[in-house]
Amino acid sequence: MQIKKVAVLGGSGFVGSAVVAKLAASGYLVTVLTRRYDSAKHLILLPNVSLLECNILDYHALNSALRGMDAVINLVGILHQSRRASFNTMHHQLPAQLAKVCADLGIKRLLHMSSLQASSTAPSQYLRSKAAGESALLALKSQLNITIFKPSIIFGRGDRFINLFATLIKFLPVILLAKPNARFQPIWVEDVASCFVNSLQNSATYGQSYELAGPTDYTFRELVQKVMHTLGLQRPIIGLNDTLSYAQAFMMELLPIKLMSRDNVRSMEIDSVSQHPIPAILGVQPTALEAVIAEYLVDKTSRGAYDRFRSIAAR
Ligand SMILES: NC(=O)c1ccc[n+]([C@@H]2O[C@H](COP(=O)([O-])OP(=O)(O)OC[C@H]3O[C@@H](n4cnc5c(N)ncnc54)[C@H](OP(=O)(O)O)[C@@H]3O)[C@@H](O)[C@H]2O)c1
Numbered sequence: 109m110q111i112k113k114v115a116v117l118g119g120s121g122f123v124g125s126a127v128v129a130k131l132a133a134s135g136y137l138v139t140v141l142t143r144r145y146d147s148a149k150h151l152i153l154l155p156n157v158s159l160l161e162c163n164i165l166d167y168h169a170l171n172s173a174l175r176g177m178d179a180v181i182n183l184v185g186i187l188h189q190s191r192r193a194s195f196n197t198m199h200h201q202l203p204a205q206l207a208k209v210c211a212d213l214g215i216k217r218l219l220h221m222s223s224l225q226a227s228s229t230a231p232s233q234y235l236r237s238k239a240a241g242e243s244a245l246l247a248l249k250s251q252l253n254i255t256i257f258k259p260s261i262i263f264g265r266g267d268r269f270i271n272l273f274a275t276l277i278k279f280l281p282v283i284l285l286a287k288p289n290a291r292f293q294p295i296w297v298e299d300v301a302s303c304f305v306n307s308l309q310n311s312a313t314y315g316q317s318y319e320l321a322g323p324t325d326y327t328f329r330e331l332v333q334k335v336m337h338t339l340g341l342q343r344p345i346i347g348l349n350d351t352l353s354y355a356q357a358f359m360m361e362l363l364p365i366k367l368m369s370r371d372n373v374r375s376m377e378i379d380s381v382s383q384h385p386i387p388a389i390l391g392v393q394p395t396a397l398e399a400v401i402a403e404y405l406v407d408k409t410s411r412g413a414y415d416r417f418r419s420i421a422a423r
Contacts, residue, residue, distance in 0.1 A: 111178040111309050115139045118183030120148035122266050126301035132156050141173055171209050179217035188366040195237035204244035211251045218252050224260045225378050232374035255313045259320035260380040264297030265404040273335045274408045286356055288329040288347030291379035293321035296395040306391045321382035322394045338401050
């Protein structure tokens with residue numbers, strides 16, 4: 109079947125915006141389901157993209173929003189639980205309900221975002237809930253053509269991870285780093301988006317799960333050093349032992365802005381690295397962090413800030 113109309117859940121987010129832009133550029137008619145029109149309005153200038161406010165946790169609302177679609181992409185995810193949204197609701201119940209709606213409406217194609225190292229025995233609730241979501245989807249494998257993607261951390265313009273450390277490095281004299289030896293294999297957001305778009309109509313990817321990791325693995329400390337190098341700043345990094353890592357995360361949970369939780373530290377108990385290169389079928393040669401980091405952190409460097417002021421002054 110030729111896929112034309114694609115609904116994206118979580119399309120307003122960091123990864124979602126890249127996926128939606130690539131879908132639009134490839135000629136798909138894209139509908140982004142969002143809780144609030146305002147969070148997704150940066151997408152309306154893209155050709156063939158429309159926004160639909162929807163409570164995706166309500167079966168009937170989701171059913172009516174997805175009617176007439178040829179495929180659905182689910183990119184909804186949270187890093188921190190709140191009173192309104194738990195890992196179980198967002199990572200397990202939502203995909204389970206989404207798969208049911210797709211089956212009920214006869215929408216066969218479903219692409220879903222999980223996470224590298226998601227497993228029922230993983231140390232964090234985040235990773236266990238992602239695994240529960242995968243299982244719920246795969247239970248409907250005989251009725252749906254499902255593809256699951258499991259990335260390590262994702263970098264690119266607007267990412268949370270690298271940008272958070274760039275901001276902390278700028279403002280703090282010393283970096284107290286939890287789990288400094290935890291390993292990551294970061295992948296570029298544009299490569300992740302290409303994997304989704306390239307697999308959409310490729311039947312060989314039906315029923316498959318793909319780990320997505322970049323070309324290099326780094327310790328947490330090495331990643332922070334790379335950010336410092338890019339910004340042209342030097343800060344001492346003090347690696348915290350496990351007890352202090354959890355104590356720091358506990359203190360951060362008390363802040364109004366969620367930076368790091370104990371569950372995030374638990375996720376780092378296992379390295380977010382993959383033994384499997386991205387398969388050729390996805391058509392992506394992963395891009396190195398070093399190839400793009402300077403370009404997307406440019407506003408955070410003093411040179412970048414200077415150029416920005418200069419261009420504003422010249423206006
Ligand atoms: N970024 C990474 O490094 C990384 C690594 C591994 C896996 N992932 C996974 O990739 C996916 C996308 O991540 P991201 O970094 O793009 O996240 P993001 O920028 O926070 O976007 C998440 C999206 O989920 C939707 N969402 C969040 N909370 C919701 C709620 N309570 N109810 C309904 N919708 C909600 C939001 O849509 P609206 O606000 O428009 O409703 C938002 O667009 C997630 O599943 C995440 O777990 C990300």
